[in-house]
Amino acid sequence: MRKYIIKRLLQSVFLLVLVAFIIYVLMRCLPTSYLEEVARQKSMQPGSKSFEEWMQQLSATYGMDKGIIQGFLGWCGRALRGDFGDSWKWTVPVVDKFKDAVWISFIMGGIAFLLEIIIAIPLGIIAATKQYSKTDYTITIVALACFSLPTFFFASLLKLLFSVRLGWFDLGGLIGRNYEQLSAAGQIADKAHHLVLPIITLVVINIGYLMRYTRTNMLEVLNADYIRTARAKGLSERKVIYHHAFRNTLIPLVTMLGASLPGLFSGALITETLYSIPGIGYVSYQSMVSGDIPFSMFYLVFLAILTLLGNLISDILYAVVDPRVRIA
Amino acid sequence: MNDNMENKDQKAQAEYSLNDDRRVRTLSPGALVVRRFLRNRVAVTGLIILIIMFLFSFVGGSITPYREDQLFYRTTQQKKQYAAVKENTEFRYVTATKDSFPSVAQAKFVIARKTGKPSFEGKKGTTYTYEEIGEDFCVIYGDGMEEPVAFATYDTVSSVTSDGEVSFNLQCEILEALAAGEDGFTLGGVEYTVAEDGSVYKGTEEVAYASRFIVQAIMNDVFLTRAFKEELVTSIQDGNMDFVFTDEDGTEAEYTVSYDAASKSYAVMQTVETKIFDTYASPSKEHWLGTDRNGMDMLTRLMYGGRVSLYIGFIVVIIETVLGVILGGLSGYCGGWVDGLIMRIVDVFYCVPSMPIIIILGAAMDAMRMDPQIRMFYLMLILGFLGWPSVARLVRGQILSLREQEFMTAAEATGIRASRRIFRHLIPNVIPQLIVTMTMSLGSTIITEATLSFLGLGVKFPFASWGNIINDVNDTYVLTNFWFIWIPAGICLLATVLAFNLVGDGLRDAFDPKMKR
Numbered sequence: 001m002r003k004y005i006i007k008r009l010l011q012s013v014f015l016l017v018l019v020a021f022i023i024y025v026l027m028r029c030l031p032t033s034y035l036e037e038v039a040r041q042k043s044m045q046p047g048s049k050s051f052e053e054w055m056q057q058l059s060a061t062y063g064m065d066k067g068i069i070q071g072f073l074g075w076c077g078r079a080l081r082g083d084f085g086d087s088w089k090w091t092v093p094v095v096d097k098f099k100d101a102v103w104i105s106f107i108m109g110g111i112a113f114l115l116e117i118i119i120a121i122p123l124g125i126i127a128a129t130k131q132y133s134k135t136d137y138t139i140t141i142v143a144l145a146c147f148s149l150p151t152f153f154f155a156s157l158l159k160l161l162f163s164v165r166l167g168w169f170d171l172g173g174l175i176g177r178n179y180e181q182l183s184a185a186g187q188i189a190d191k192a193h194h195l196v197l198p199i200i201t202l203v204v205i206n207i208g209y210l211m212r213y214t215r216t217n218m219l220e221v222l223n224a225d226y227i228r229t230a231r232a233k234g235l236s237e238r239k240v241i242y243h244h245a246f247r248n249t250l251i252p253l254v255t256m257l258g259a260s261l262p263g264l265f266s267g268a269l270i271t272e273t274l275y276s277i278p279g280i281g282y283v284s285y286q287s288m289v290s291g292d293i294p295f296s297m298f299y300l301v302f303l304a305i306l307t308l309l310g311n312l313i314s315d316i317l318y319a320v321v322d323p324r325v326r327i328a
Numbered sequence: 329m330n331d332n333m334e335n336k337d338q339k340a341q342a343e344y345s346l347n348d349d350r351r352v353r354t355l356s357p358g359a360l361v362v363r364r365f366l367r368n369r370v371a372v373t374g375l376i377i378l379i380i381m382f383l384f385s386f387v388g389g390s391i392t393p394y395r396e397d398q399l400f401y402r403t404t405q406q407k408k409q410y411a412a413v414k415e416n417t418e419f420r421y422v423t424a425t426k427d428s429f430p431s432v433a434q435a436k437f438v439i440a441r442k443t444g445k446p447s448f449e450g451k452k453g454t455t456y457t458y459e460e461i462g463e464d465f466c467v468i469y470g471d472g473m474e475e476p477v478a479f480a481t482y483d484t485v486s487s488v489t490s491d492g493e494v495s496f497n498l499q500c501e502i503l504e505a506l507a508a509g510e511d512g513f514t515l516g517g518v519e520y521t522v523a524e525d526g527s528v529y530k531g532t533e534e535v536a537y538a539s540r541f542i543v544q545a546i547m548n549d550v551f552l553t554r555a556f557k558e559e560l561v562t563s564i565q566d567g568n569m570d571f572v573f574t575d576e577d578g579t580e581a582e583y584t585v586s587y588d589a590a591s592k593s594y595a596v597m598q599t600v601e602t603k604i605f606d607t608y609a610s611p612s613k614e615h616w617l618g619t620d621r622n623g624m625d626m627l628t629r630l631m632y633g634g635r636v637s638l639y640i641g642f643i644v645v646i647i648e649t650v651l652g653v654i655l656g657g658l659s660g661y662c663g664g665w666v667d668g669l670i671m672r673i674v675d676v677f678y679c680v681p682s683m684p685i686i687i688i689l690g691a692a693m694d695a696m697r698m699d700p701q702i703r704m705f706y707l708m709l710i711l712g713f714l715g716w717p718s719v720a721r722l723v724r725g726q727i728l729s730l731r732e733q734e735f736m737t738a739a740e741a742t743g744i745r746a747s748r749r750i751f752r753h754l755i756p757n758v759i760p761q762l763i764v765t766m767t768m769s770l771g772s773t774i775i776t777e778a779t780l781s782f783l784g785l786g787v788k789f790p791f792a793s794w795g796n797i798i799n800d801v802n803d804t805y806v807l808t809n810f811w812f813i814w815i816p817a818g819i820c821l822l823a824t825v826l827a828f829n830l831v832g833d834g835l836r837d838a839f840d841p842k843m844k845r
Contacts, residue, residue: 015672015675015676015679016679018676019676019679019680022676022680023680023685026685026688027688030688030692137370140370140833141370141830144826144829144830144833145822145826147829148771148775148822148825148826148828148829149822150775150778150779150782150795150798150818150821150822150825151779152778152779152782152795152798152801153798153814153818153821153822156798156801156807156814156818157815157818159807160807160808160811164807164808171804269683269684269687270779270783273783284684285687288684288687288688288691289687289691289785290691291691291692291695296684296688299684300680300681300684300685303681303684304679304680304681307678307679307681308679
C-alpha cells in the first residue's frame with residue numbers, strides 16, 4: 001500500500017510539472033498581456049517615457065524578458081519556496097490574496113456539499129428502489145433538469161424572484177451596506193445572509209449528478225446476486241435495502257465524494273462571479289480576464305494539484321473501502 | 329362427413345404450414361433498440377422537444393420576415409434647441425468700423441449719460457460727444473467729426489432676406505427716424521419710408537425692420553423669417569409657453585418656450601420627430617418577443633441563436649469524437665508504449681483545468697479584437713480539443729474489454745485483416761456507448777458555450793447565441809424590467825439541453841439488452 005501511494009505520488013508530481021509547464025507556455029504565449037496594458041496606460045500620461053521603454057522596464061521587473069524554459073525553471077524554483085510572485089492586478093503577493101479569498105469559497109462549497117449529500121443520496125436511493133414508478137420518473141427528470149440548468153440562467157431567476165420581487169436578499173456581494181456598524185455576531189449573520197442564494201444555486205446545479213450517480217450504482221447493486229440471496233432468506237425489504245444494498249452502494253459513493261473533497265477549495269468560478277462573492281473563483285476570474293499572469297498561473301496550477309489530489313484520494317479510498325480491492 | 333374431414337385436414341395443414349404469414353416476426357437489433365426507445369415516454373418527449381427546437385432554429389430562421397441583424401426604429405418627439413429670444417433692456421452698440429468705438433468708451437458713455445455730461449473721454453484721450461435722439465437711441469460722434477462713429481440702441485435692425493445686410497448708415501437713419509417719430513428719410517438719394525411697427529420700405533419693397541427683441545437661431549444654417557420672429561415675440565409677450573407656427577410652405581411645427589432667469593432670455597425648443605433605435609420594445613404584433621438592446625427582433629435573434637448554439641454543439645462533439653475514437657482506439661488496440669503514451673497525454677489533459685483556460689483564451693481573443701466569425705471557429709476548436717480525452721478513455725476501456733471476448737478470437741481465427749477486425753467487429757460494438765456519450769456531451773457543450781457567451785467570452789455580437797442573448801441580464805435594469813429579453817432564451821437553452829440528456833438517457837436504456845421492459 002505504501003509503495004503504491006509513493007509510486008502514485010511520484011507520478012502525480014511528474015504530471016504536475018508537465019501540466020505547470022504547459023500552462024506556463026500558454027500564459028507566456030498569450031498575444032496581449034497585462035504588461036502591454038499597463039505600459040500603454042503609463043505611456044499615455046503626459047511627459048512619460050515611450051511605450052517601448054515602459055515595456056522593457058516592466059518586462060524586466062516582472063521577469064518576462066527571459067526565455068520560456070529559463071523563466072519556467074525560475075518560476076518552479078520560487079514556487080517550491082512558496083513564493084508565487086506578486087499579483088499584477090491586486091498588487092499584493094499572490095499567496096496573500098489567495099489566503100484572503102479561499103476560505104469564503106471553502107465555507108460556501110462545504111455547506112453546499114453537505115446539503116447536496118443530504119438531499120441527493122436519499123432521493124437517489126428512493127428512485128432506484130422504486131424503479132420505473134412515478135416517483136422514479138419524477139426524481140430522474142428533476143435530476144436531469146438540475147443537471148441541464150445553465151448556472152447563469154438559474155442564478156438570474158433566483159435574483160429576479162428573491163432579490164427583486166421579494167426583496168429578501170441583495171443582488172450580489174458578500175456584505176451589506178451597514179456591515180461596519182454591526183456587532184461581531186451580526187457581521188457573521190450578514191455574511192451568511194448573503195451566501196444563501198449562492199449556496200442554493202450551487203446545490204441545485206450539482207445535485208442532479210450526485211442523484212443520478214447514486215441511482216445508477218444502487219440499481220447495479222440491487223441486481224446483484226447477493227441481494228437476491230438476502231431476499232430469498234426472507235429478510236425485510238428495509239433490511240435488504242439499507243443493510244445489504246446501501247452499504248455496497250457506499251463504495252462508489254464514498255470514492256466519488258472523497259475525490260471531490262479537494263475541489264471544495266477550487267471555488268465556484270461561475271457562481272461566485274454571478275453573485276460577486278469575493279471568493280477564489282471570482283478573484284481568479286477577474287485576474288484571468290485582466291491578464292494577471294502570476295495569479296492565473298498560481299490558480300491553474302493549484303487547480304491541477306487539486307485534481308491530482310482528488311484522483312489519488314479516490315484510488316486510495318477505493319482500496320480502503322472495498323475489501324475486495326487489493327493493491328499490490 | 330367428407331367435407332368435415334377435408335376441413336380438419338386443412339386446419340391441420342394451416343397449423344403446420346410454413347407460409348410467410350405464419351413466420352415468427354423477428355427484429356434486427358437496431359429495430360429492437362428503436363422499439364425500446366419509443367416505448368420510453370420520457371425519452372420520446374425529449375426527442376419531440378429536440379425536433380421542435382431544430383425546427384425553431386433552422387426552419388424558423390428562414391420563415392421569419394426579419395434578418396438576424398436587422399435594426400428597427402421608432403419615432404419619438406424630441407425637443408431640440410431651436411432659437412433664443414432676448415428682450416433688449418440695455419444699450420447695444422453698433423459701430424461704423426470695427427474699432428471705432430471700443431468697450432472702454434462704451435462704459436464711459438453710460439457714465440456720461442447718467443451724470444448728464446454732453447461729452448466724455450475714451451481710452452486714448454479721444455473725446456466723444458453724443459446726441460440723444462430718443463429715450464433709447466443715442467448717436468455718438470468722434471472728436472469733431474461729422475459722421476457718427478457709433479450709436480447706442482435698444483432696438484436692432486435686421487434685413488428681411490437671409491443674406492441681406494443693412495449698412496451702418498442705413499441702420500442709423502432708420503433708428504433715428506423711429507426715435508424721432510418720423511415716417512421717412514433719404515439716404516444716398518433713395519427714399520425710404522418707415523412704418524410705425526418698425527418696417528422699412530424702399531419704395532414699396534420692404535428691406536429691413538427694427539425690433540426690440542433679438543431672436544437668434546441656434547443652428548447657423550437656420551434663417552428665421554420675420555413672420556416667425558414676430559409671431560414668436562407676440563406669443564411670448566402674451567405669456568404663452570407653447571407656440572405653433574405655420575411657415576410659407578404650410579408646414580406646421582410646434583415649439584415650446586422656456587424662460588431662463590440667469591441669462592434673462594427665452595429658449596425656444598422645436599419639437600421634432602426623430603428616428604431612434606427601437607430598443608427594449610415590449611412584445612407586440614410585429615415583434616412577438618419584443619426587441620433587444622440594439623433594437624433587433626428578439627424572436628429572430630432567438631432562432632439564429634439556436635442555430636449557432638446547435639452548430640457549435642455538433643461541431644465540437646464531432647471534433648472530440650473523431651479525436652477520441654482515433655486516439656482511444658489506437659491506445660486500446662495497440663497497447664504497449666502507444667497505450668502508455670496516449671494515456672499519459674489523456675492524464676495531462678484531465679489535469680489541465682479547462683474552464684479557466686477557455687476564459688483566459690477568450691480574454692486574449694477579446695484583447696486582439698478578433699473577428700467574431702473567426703473567433704467562433706477558434707471557440708469550437710478549443711472546446712473540441714479540450715474535450716476528447718474522456719471519449720478516448722471510454723473507447724479504450726470498451727476496446728480493452730471487447731478485445732478479450734470470444735468473438736474477437738473467432739474473428740482473428742478466420743484470418744481477416746486487422747483493419748476489418750477493427751472497423752467491422754470492434755468499432756460497431758463501441759458505437760452504442762459512444763452515441764449515448766455524444767448525446768449527453770452535446771448538452772454539456774451547449775451549456776459551456778452559453779456560459780462563455782454569457783460572460784462575454786464566447787460568441788460575440790453581431791452573431792446571436794442563447795448565451796449572449798441572456799448576457800443582457802448583467803444589467804440589473806434589464807433583469808428587473810424586461811423579462812422577455814432573457815427568460816425565453818433561458819427556457820430554450822434549458823429545454824434543449826434537457827432534451828439532449830433525456831434522449832441520451834433513453835438511448836442508454838434502449839441499447840442495454842439486459843433491460844427488463
